[in-house]
Amino acid sequence: MAVELEPVSATKGQAYCPYSKFRVGAALLTDNGCYFKGCNVENACTNLGLCAERTAITKAVSEGHKTFKAIAIASDMEDKFISPCGACRQVMREFGSKWDVYLTKPDGTHKKMTVDELLPISFGPDDLSMKKINN
Numbered sequence: 001m002a003v004e005l006e007p008v009s010a011t012k013g014q015a016y017c018p019y020s021k022f023r024v025g026a027a028l029l030t031d032n033g034c035y036f037k038g039c040n041v042e043n044a045c046t047n048l049g050l051c052a053e054r055t056a057i058t059k060a061v062s063e064g065h066k067t068f069k070a071i072a073i074a075s076d077m078e079d080k081f082i083s084p085c086g087a088c089r090q091v092m093r094e095f096g097s098k099w100d101v102y103l104t105k106p107d108g109t110h111k112k113m114t115v116d117e118l119l120p121i122s123f124g125p126d127d128l129s130m131k132k133i134n135n
């Protein structure tokens with residue numbers, strides 16, 4: 001397995017989710033073997049809440065890491081693999097389409113998908129590299 005699932009499970013315990021009571025943890029593995037963990041951080045102003053995946057990615061980027069091998073995501077859902085929201089998929093895609101996302105269950109089972117499988121035919125940084133107008 002490319003990513004340790006234990007850190008992601010532990011990170012779920014840090015979730016600040018007084019409104020949804022839905023705990024999520026993420027563990028992001030960089031190309032050079034560092035882990036950045038994240039949890040969801042909710043807010044009384046509902047739409048300011050941040051998902052676990054984006055917390056982990058933001059922590060990594062702000063510490064100088066932008067190439068990722070994998071991210072693992074954990075929740076308390078016993079019967080379903082946790083699946084990242086559309087916003088998180090787009091933020092993952094910003095840093096490449098070919099890295100892995102491990103969707104997990106509390107019993108340790110997981111499903112591995114690439115960012116590209118989760119967000120096919122995506123819009124990304126390359127699409128902005130061509131100048132479309134001359135001003």
Ligand SMILES: O=c1ccn([C@H]2C[C@H](O)[C@@H](CO)O2)c(=O)[nH]1
Nearest residue numbers: 020022024040051052083084085
């Ligand atoms: O992949 C997911 C799905 C949901 N959430 C959070 C957002 C919100 O705080 C709570 C309920 O949607 O779970 C995540 O952090 N990651």
